[in-house]
Amino acid sequence: MSSISLAHVSKWYGQVCVVEDFNCVFQHQEFVTLLGPSGCGKTTLLRMIAGFEKPSSGSISIGERIVSGPKSFVAPEERGIGMVFQSYAVWPHMNVFENVSYPLKIRRVEAAARAKRVEEILEVMGLADFGQRMPNELSGGQQQRVALGRALASSSQVLLLDEPLSNLDAKLRESMRFEIKEMQKRFGLTVIYVTHDQTEAMAMSDRVIVLKDGRIQQVDSPSTLYRAPANVFVAGFVGKISCLPAQAVAGKIVFSGGQSLAYTGEKRGSVLLAIRPENIRLRLDQGILPGVLTHAQYLGDITDVRVAVPVSDSETTHVRLTAPGRSVDQIAPGTSVWLDFDDYLIFDREEEASITI
Amino acid sequence: MHPKDCVRVRPAWLDLKSVLIFGIVAFLLLFTVFPMLYLVFRTFVGDAGFTWEAFARIYTYDLNWTALSNTLVTALLAMVFGVLIAFPLAWLVGRTNLYGRRFFRTLFLMTYMVPPYVGAMAWLRLLNPRVGTLNLWLMDVLGLAEAPFNIYSISGLVWVLTCFYYPYAFITISRAMENMDPSLEEAARISGASPFKTLMTVTLPIMLPSIVAAALLVFISAASCYGIPSIIGAPGQIDTVTTRIIDYVYVGSAEGLSDATSLAVSLMFLANLVLWASTFLCGKKQYFTVSGKSTRPNMVDLGRWRLPLTLLVVLFAVVVIVLPFVTVALTSITQNLGKPLGLDNFTGRFWTILVTRKGILDTATNSLIAASVAATAGMVIACVMAWLLTRTRAKGRRIPDFLITLGSSTPSVVIALGLIMTMSGRFGINIYNTLTIMIIAYMVKYQLMGMRTVVSAMTQIHPSLEEAAQISGAVWTRCFWDVTLPLIAPSVVAGWFLIFMPSFYELTMSTLLYSVNTKTIGYELYTYQTYHSQQTASAIATAILLLVIVVNYLLFRLTKGRFSL
Numbered sequence: 001m002s003s004i005s006l007a008h009v010s011k012w013y014g015q016v017c018v019v020e021d022f023n024c025v026f027q028h029q030e031f032v033t034l035l036g037p038s039g040c041g042k043t044t045l046l047r048m049i050a051g052f053e054k055p056s057s058g059s060i061s062i063g064e065r066i067v068s069g070p071k072s073f074v075a076p077e078e079r080g081i082g083m084v085f086q087s088y089a090v091w092p093h094m095n096v097f098e099n100v101s102y103p104l105k106i107r108r109v110e111a112a113a114r115a116k117r118v119e120e121i122l123e124v125m126g127l128a129d130f131g132q133r134m135p136n137e138l139s140g141g142q143q144q145r146v147a148l149g150r151a152l153a154s155s156s157q158v159l160l161l162d163e164p165l166s167n168l169d170a171k172l173r174e175s176m177r178f179e180i181k182e183m184q185k186r187f188g189l190t191v192i193y194v195t196h197d198q199t200e201a202m203a204m205s206d207r208v209i210v211l212k213d214g215r216i217q218q219v220d221s222p223s224t225l226y227r228a229p230a231n232v233f234v235a236g237f238v239g240k241i242s243c244l245p246a247q248a249v250a251g252k253i254v255f256s257g258g259q260s261l262a263y264t265g266e267k268r269g270s271v272l273l274a275i276r277p278e279n280i281r282l283r284l285d286q287g288i289l290p291g292v293l294t295h296a297q298y299l300g301d302i303t304d305v306r307v308a309v310p311v312s313d314s315e316t317t318h319v320r321l322t323a324p325g326r327s328v329d330q331i332a333p334g335t336s337v338w339l340d341f342d343d344y345l346i347f348d349r350e351e352e353a354s355i356t357i
Numbered sequence: 358m359h360p361k362d363c364v365r366v367r368p369a370w371l372d373l374k375s376v377l378i379f380g381i382v383a384f385l386l387l388f389t390v391f392p393m394l395y396l397v398f399r400t401f402v403g404d405a406g407f408t409w410e411a412f413a414r415i416y417t418y419d420l421n422w423t424a425l426s427n428t429l430v431t432a433l434l435a436m437v438f439g440v441l442i443a444f445p446l447a448w449l450v451g452r453t454n455l456y457g458r459r460f461f462r463t464l465f466l467m468t469y470m471v472p473p474y475v476g477a478m479a480w481l482r483l484l485n486p487r488v489g490t491l492n493l494w495l496m497d498v499l500g501l502a503e504a505p506f507n508i509y510s511i512s513g514l515v516w517v518l519t520c521f522y523y524p525y526a527f528i529t530i531s532r533a534m535e536n537m538d539p540s541l542e543e544a545a546r547i548s549g550a551s552p553f554k555t556l557m558t559v560t561l562p563i564m565l566p567s568i569v570a571a572a573l574l575v576f577i578s579a580a581s582c583y584g585i586p587s588i589i590g591a592p593g594q595i596d597t598v599t600t601r602i603i604d605y606v607y608v609g610s611a612e613g614l615s616d617a618t619s620l621a622v623s624l625m626f627l628a629n630l631v632l633w634a635s636t637f638l639c640g641k642k643q644y645f646t647v648s649g650k651s652t653r654p655n656m657v658d659l660g661r662w663r664l665p666l667t668l669l670v671v672l673f674a675v676v677v678i679v680l681p682f683v684t685v686a687l688t689s690i691t692q693n694l695g696k697p698l699g700l701d702n703f704t705g706r707f708w709t710i711l712v713t714r715k716g717i718l719d720t721a722t723n724s725l726i727a728a729s730v731a732a733t734a735g736m737v738i739a740c741v742m743a744w745l746l747t748r749t750r751a752k753g754r755r756i757p758d759f760l761i762t763l764g765s766s767t768p769s770v771v772i773a774l775g776l777i778m779t780m781s782g783r784f785g786i787n788i789y790n791t792l793t794i795m796i797i798a799y800m801v802k803y804q805l806m807g808m809r810t811v812v813s814a815m816t817q818i819h820p821s822l823e824e825a826a827q828i829s830g831a832v833w834t835r836c837f838w839d840v841t842l843p844l845i846a847p848s849v850v851a852g853w854f855l856i857f858m859p860s861f862y863e864l865t866m867s868t869l870l871y872s873v874n875t876k877t878i879g880y881e882l883y884t885y886q887t888y889h890s891q892q893t894a895s896a897i898a899t900a901i902l903l904l905v906i907v908v909n910y911l912l913f914r915l916t917k918g919r920f921s922l
Contacts, residue, residue: 052543076546077554083547089540093562102558103548147544154548 002063002157002190003028004049009058011044011214018044019214022058026192028157031184033193033201035237036211042194045211046160049192050083051076062158077106081158082151086166088143090135096122096146097131103154117153124183125149141172148180152187159184161193165200177203198238202226210234228345232274232352235345241274242319244289245311248346256312261288263346270349279343280321282307282328287338291319296328303328307337374751377741382753384738385760388797392775393625393767399615399778400622415619424596425623431511431597432580435518439575440568442519443526446673448556449666451534453657456667461674462531463913468678469524470905472862472879474584475898476521478886479681481589482688484508484516490684509593517589518579520677525578526571533567534560552657573635577628581768583865588886598624599865602770606777606869618778621771632766682902689895707896717897720881727792727877728860731799735807735856736849738800743811743845744837748820758808765805769865772801777869790872798870799860806859807852814848815841847915854908862901 004026011019019041026032034042047053049060051067051074059069062081067074082103090099100121104114122128125145135143144164151159161180165173181204184191195201201208202222210217210225210233218230222238229235232243247254248271253263281287282305291309303323308316319339331337400412415421449455450462483491484506492504499505507513541563545555561568583599590600598620605617659666692704711717742761745754764772776798781789788794822844823836831839842849864879871880878897886894 050543050547052546075551076543077549077551079547080549081547083544085540085544087538087540089538089544091541091544091559091563093565102545102550106549106554150544150548160547 003030004060004062004158004190004192006045006049006060007058009045009048009055009060011041011048011053012056017214019048019055022214022216024209024216024219026190029184029188029190031181031191031193031204031206033195033205033208034211035195035198035201035208036217037196037237039213040211041214042196042211043162046162046192046194050081050160051079080154080156081160082154082156083160084144084147084151084162084164086163088140088147088167090138090143090146090150092135094135095131096127096133096135096138099135099146100149100153103150107154117155121149121153124152124186140168141176144168144172144176148183152183155187157188157190159189159191161191163195164193165195166197173200180204202238208238210237232272232347235274235347240277240320241345242277242280242317242321244273244275244309244317244319245349246271246273253346255289257290257310259289265346267346267348272347272349272352274345274347275319275341276343277304277320277322279341280319281340282321282323282331283338283340284331284335285338287340289339291316291337291339293328293331293333293335293337294318295333296323296331298326298329301325307339309339374745374749374754378745378751378753378757381738381742381757382760385757385764385801388776388780389760389764389767389772389801392779393771395779396618396622396625396771396775400619412619412622415616420596421601421620424598424601424620427511427514427586427590427595428580428597428599428624431514431518431586432576434515435522435579436572436576438515438519439523439526439579440530440572442523442673443530443571444564444568446523446670447527447531447534448560449670451531452560453659453666454663455659455670456663461670463909464674464678465524465527467905467909468521469528470858470909471521471682472584472859472864472898472901473517473521473582474588474864474879474883474886475685475902476517476681477585477588478688478891478894478898479684480508480513480517480520482684482891483680484513491680507593508589509595511595513593514586514589514595517585518582520681521585522575522579522582525574526568529567529571529574530564533564537563570635573631577631577766577768580627581624581770581865583770583868584883587883591887599768599770602774603865603868606774614778617774621768621774624768625771628766628768628771629763632763685895685902686899689892689899691892707890707892710893711896711900716876717878717881717893720876721878723792723875724861724863724878727795727799728857728863730792731796731803731860732807732853732857734796735800735804736811736853738804739808739811739852740842740845740849742808743815744841746812747815748823761804761808764801765803767801769798769802769863770869772798773866773869789870790875792875795867795870795875795877798866799856799863802863802866803856803859806855810848810852810855811845814845818844850915851912854912858905858908861904 006022006024009019009022010017022045034045036042044053048055048068049062054073055068057070060067061069062079065074066072067079091102094102097118101114101118104117109117118131119128122131125148127142127145127149130138130142135146138146144167148164164180165176168176177200180191180193183189184204193200193204202225205222207219208222208225209219212233218225218234220228225234225238229238232241235241245256248263248265248267248269250268251263252260253271253273254260282293289309291307293305294308295304295306297304301324303326305321305323305328306318307321309319310316321339401407401409416425446461446465450458450465455461481489483489484504486492486504486507486509489504489506489508492506495501495505496503508517537560542555542559545559546552550558581599582597583603586595586597586600587603589595590597596604602617602620602624605613605620607613689707690703690705692702692706742754742757745751746758776794777789780786780794780797788797818841823840825840862879862882863877864883867877867880868883871877878901882894882897882901885891885897
């Protein structure tokens with residue numbers, strides 16, 4: 001079984017803590033994404049699992065074996081995992097075939113069996129005719145496949161991917177998302193995927209771990225993450241939100257302008273009300289909150305709209321919402337409008353202050 | 358008026374870029390290509406057209422054959438040993454957790470700037486078969502009846518050549534190693550390769566072109582070296598091609614000059630062959646991957662080998678760097694070289710000579726002037742060339758680049774001899790016996806170093822920075838002045854010193870080009886070393902070493918560690 005567990009893993013660079021008391025079990029054949037902005041510690045975590053970095057404390061095991069602990073440390077080459085690097089790291093002095101067969105060569109797989117396996121992999125990767133090509137004769141997308149093929153060649157059950165798609169163009173990125181997911185299912189791999197791109201995380205993962213400043217913010221399935229984010233940071237990182245300050249009292253939420261809406265939740269006192277753009281309807285006659293339309297950008301399928309909503313005597317917040325097609329073409333900027341919504345999230349304002357920037 | 362009417366159409370030849378390229382090419386053609394071609398012409402064209410006669414004649418002498426084989430053998434061995442030392446050293450210093458790796462890196466890079474003849478002087482004192490300090494000490498410690506080493510031998514020559522040319526390989530290899538994307542190595546580790554296996558199957562093959570280039574550089578530098586074989590070889594009756602050439606020139610007769618020319622042409626062909634091989638081998642395989650990330654190379658943990666390997670590197674540094682430098686410094690304060698240095702044998706006399714004797718001060722002034730002018734003029738050309746190469750698509754911009762590379766890969770004796778033959782009135786230009794001819798020789802030889810520094814700095818400046826200035830209304834000259842120059846300033850300073858330092862203590866070309874009034878400090882040192890007083894020579898050498906250290910330190914501070922020499 002190729003589950004991976006991290007217990008109380010921390011990493012310090014001098015006085016700077018990049019990963020703090022990280023605990024998680026990656027299940028056998030699970031696809032887990034480490035998601036977070038740059039500097040959140042996700043790459044460091046991945047490199048600790050690979051064995052390129054030593055944790056300052058805590059232990060890491062792959063299957064039954066402790067690969068990194070207070071007394072033991074297994075070198076990367078002995079961990080039996082596959083990895084795809086952000087820069088591909090396809091060796092420029094070897095052709096495609098040699099690159100992919102390298103892990104097998106190291107494991108002293110006999111030549112005929114090796115060739116067969118590599119052919120198989122190249123076939124799956126759509127590189128069947130490229131075996132003799134040198135890396136500099138390949139496009140970025142093809143190099144990416146070589147890197148993926150090499151990581152799969154050794155039949156290791158664990159695959160680590162470090163922002164593998166960030167150097168590809170948008171179209172290719174989209175199709176590679178499907179391919180990576182396909183590979184994972186076909187070979188029954190345990191995948192740990194590092195990215196800062198929420199679409200990639202949402203599209204492929206069984207579970208997503210959202211990280212910030214070296215700490216876990218939330219671990220959940222993509223849909224739960226989107227539906228019920230643990231805090232404003234997660235809500236804003238996975239999808240888009242607009243936040244409005246309000247007061248929660250028994251049975252209702254009261255805005256600073258006096259408007260209110262029915263509320264059945266537990267929270268009381270100062271709260272932040274977070275709404276996703278697609279859950280807001282723009283109306284001219286009536287609604288929950290009044291505002292002034294400031295911008296509208298037609299994007300084809302939708303129109304991206306900003307409405308300035310007063311939150312106190314002197315301040316306004318720009319609420320973003322999406323309207324279908326050209327439905328707001330008739331409303332000129334500066335027009336008074338109403339916002340109407342019934343799907344929203346409530347966060348405790350004081351708790352948030354300790355997490356959000 | 359329509360804006361279009363304002364655009365004046367100028368003829369292509371008036372375009373500044375073309376004018377600049379034309380000017381530089383003309384300079385290089387006159388002072389690099391023409392002299393070299395003339396040497397070939399002199400060798401192969403007699404009264405009755407093409408002839409092998411002159412070429413065949415010099416190789417009828419056994420002496421010249423021996424010199425040629427000495428040159429090839431010593432240069433080849435220095436090349437092999439140099440790379441065998443430089444590669445592990447570059448790896449230890451660049452890729453492992455060796456103790457004090459930064460310090461060692463600076464130390465090994467610094468020896469690059471030390472004039473080779475200083476090494477020869479030092480090892481002469483250390484390994485003289487009769488009175489060599491190290492020999493005597495080893496005899497004493499090991500109870501030997503006779504000296505274990507003799508510096509006046511082929512192996513002595515190889516030893517000193519290796520000690521002073523391995524830094525050339527070290528620089529090339531460690532640069533390439535630093536440019537390599539570390540994830541290439543990580544990919545091998547995660548594929549199951551041990552650190553050693555990774556080194557052998559990934560690092561080494563990827564580095565191969567740079568290693569070959571480094572090896573060829575050491576070979577050609579050792580083969581063109583005059584300072585070391587002239588100081589060590591002469592007493593040991595070991596001739597090399599360079600010492601033979603200079604001997605022939607000193608004979609002074611027409612026949613002597615002609616023989617020197619023929620030998621120089623042999624050396625020139627060898628050098629050009631190596632240059633061609635090097636570009637052919639390395640041009641094809643540009644492996645340097647520009648990584649999107651991982652700027653922090655993965656350090657190999659040496660584990661229990663960390664301390665032993667560090668001690669080995671310390672030992673190496675002590676023997677190859679500290680020992681010779683201390684020897685030269687101590688020689689300069691020793692009264693009687695036959696006796697060990699002690700309070701009764703101490704003297705400051707030679708340092709007094711250094712700062713008072715007119716001959717030394719005058720030659721130092723000459724060197725200072727010639728080197729400064731060469732460095733300044735060289736950097737002006739370097740900046741223009743860097744701009745042409747990295748920022749324009751001007752036609753023919755590669756020609757000067759090629760000619761500059763050709764000049765610097767030409768052995769010094771060949772450059773000097775070519776200039777003597779062509780610039781002493783025969784073709785209407787007579788600058789023989791002037792500082793000008795020295796300055797030109799220095800520029801031809803050392804221009805490349807300065808240019809490469811600026812070019813690499815320019816490559817790192819994104820063109821959009823200049824485009825932003827252009828769009829703000831600055832013409833390109835203004836762009837260069839306001840944006841580019843401030844950004845490349847540290848490299849320009851570094852490049853200036855890279856031309857200045859070797860020109861300042863230059864020996865080979867100066868030996869051929871000097872006149873009574875234009876002796877240089879390098880030549881003065883050589884005369885003291887060979888004819889008058891080793892101690893005075895050592896005092897001059899020590900002063901030069903101190904200058905190198907100071908310049909290096911300044912550069913290090915100025916460029917925040919990006920450039921030392």
